[in-house]
Structures are given as C-alpha cells and as structure tokens.
Amino acid sequence: MSRRKADAERTRETILDAAETTFLAQGVSRTTLAHIAQAAGVTRGAIYWHFEDKAALFDALLERVRVPLDEIVDEVVARLGSAPADCLREIALRSLAAISHDLPLQRAATIVLHRCEKLEEEHPRICMITRLSEHAEARVEQLFEQAQVAGTLRADLTPASARRQFHGFLIGVCFDWLQDTQQHSLADESSGIVETLMRGLLVENKP
CATH class of the missing domain: 1.10.10.60 (Homeodomain-like)
Structure with a gap:
C-alpha cells in the first residue's frame, strides 16, 4: 500500500x-x-x-457491526451447515459472546439500538440502513428452511417468521443489556437465554 x-x-x-x-x-x-x-x-x-453524506458515514460505521456478525454466521455454517439447529444455537451463542466481550462492537451496537433516533428528516436514509446485515438474515432464514425440511421447525412457523423471531429475540436481549452493561453478566446468562430461544422455535425430531 x-x-x-x-x-x-x-x-x-x-x-x-x-x-x-x-x-x-x-x-x-x-x-x-x-x-x-x-x-x-x-x-x-x-x-x-x-x-457522500452523514448517512453514508453512518452506514460505514455500521459495517463494524455487520462484518463481525457476517463472519460468525459464515464460519458456523461452514462448520456445522448440515445441522441447522446446532448452527442456529451456535450463531446465537457467538453473537451474544461478541456483544459481551468486543468493546468496539458494543459501542457500535449501542449507537444502533440506543442512539439512532427515528426523527431523521434531513437524513431519511439513516432509518433505512439500521438493519444490521441482510446477508446474515438470509443465511439464518436458510437454516430455518433446512430445519423445516428436517421436521424440527415448529409447525406454526414459517422460515421467515422464525428468522424474524430469532432476530427480534436477540436484539431485545442486547437492547436491554446495553442500557446498563453492569446490571448483570450477559456472558454468564447467554446459555440459558439461547436455550429459551431455541425451545421457542424448534421441536425435537422424534422418530
């Protein structure tokens, strides 16, 4: 260079x-x-x-969240792709671990969840780019499609609705914790949190 x-x-x-x-x-x-x-x-x-403008700068800043999450999803799928339930569990666990321990990621996530007001009349694009990662969302939905084929996705859910609930649950956990990271240890509670999430979306595939 x-x-x-x-x-x-x-x-x-x-x-x-x-x-x-x-x-x-x-x-x-x-x-x-x-x-x-x-x-x-x-x-x-x-x-x-x-x-180009404030929105472009903000979008570049969000890459500090998107890239680590995309890397987590891609690495887990490459390693455990034939087992969708294991993939989803590992993605959730590693995402919470990243938020718990990676301070730059914590700061970027705090901006997205707590500092990004919705009154952006001068920069309306900012409200459109706060989705963390379309790539990660697509890969997670594919995993729920695999779970559906395997008979382990809850019968009343579609892969798209399961992906939305998976995303919304984890975002809610992070939103609450980032308000005060001293209130409890997210790292210590992550296993229980993820098991609660998984039990709500998947069922055991009994022969």
Whole structure:
C-alpha cells in the first residue's frame, strides 16, 4: 500500500472513530458533520472526500457491526451447515459472546439500538440502513428452511417468521443489556437465554 493510500485510510478510520464517539455522546440526530470534523481534527471537506453524506458515514460505521456478525454466521455454517439447529444455537451463542466481550462492537451496537433516533428528516436514509446485515438474515432464514425440511421447525412457523423471531429475540436481549452493561453478566446468562430461544422455535425430531 502506498504511503498516500495508507494516510487516506488512517484519516477515514479517524473520522469513523470520531463519528462513533460523537454519536454515542449526543445521538445520531443531534450530531452534524461539523461536530464529527471537530472531534476528528479534520475539515468537513476531508469527510466529504471519504463519505457522500452523514448517512453514508453512518452506514460505514455500521459495517463494524455487520462484518463481525457476517463472519460468525459464515464460519458456523461452514462448520456445522448440515445441522441447522446446532448452527442456529451456535450463531446465537457467538453473537451474544461478541456483544459481551468486543468493546468496539458494543459501542457500535449501542449507537444502533440506543442512539439512532427515528426523527431523521434531513437524513431519511439513516432509518433505512439500521438493519444490521441482510446477508446474515438470509443465511439464518436458510437454516430455518433446512430445519423445516428436517421436521424440527415448529409447525406454526414459517422460515421467515422464525428468522424474524430469532432476530427480534436477540436484539431485545442486547437492547436491554446495553442500557446498563453492569446490571448483570450477559456472558454468564447467554446459555440459558439461547436455550429459551431455541425451545421457542424448534421441536425435537422424534422418530
């Protein structure tokens, strides 16, 4: 990598770090590019060099959540893909472990769940890009399709509705815990949380 390209990449990361800090402190709606530029020690022009607008910057910041989650899903599916129930359980456990122990991921998830106000009249695209990962959602729904074929998906659920409930349950757990990470140990409770989730979506396939 050339020195110029390396400098540009460092500036981009500095801007993203500053955006993360500022969004955490005052919320997405109340943060302007001028605030981020000041926190990063760069000009607004430098921000526009890397990002089209605030929504594009915010979307790039969300990659700090999407990429680790996509990697978890892909690695688990590659290793346990023939056993959908085991895959889903492992994805849930590893996702909660990541939120518990990965501080950058924690900060990004806190912004998504607690600092992303829905009154974004100047930047309506922000409300459309807070879905964490379409890739991960698609892979999880495929696992529920496999479970349906295997006869282990609850009969009153479709793969799509099971995926929504899987996602919503985990998001709810994270939403609650991130309000006060000292209230209890998410890592200590994750096994019980995931077993509760799995019992609500899948049934034992008895011969």
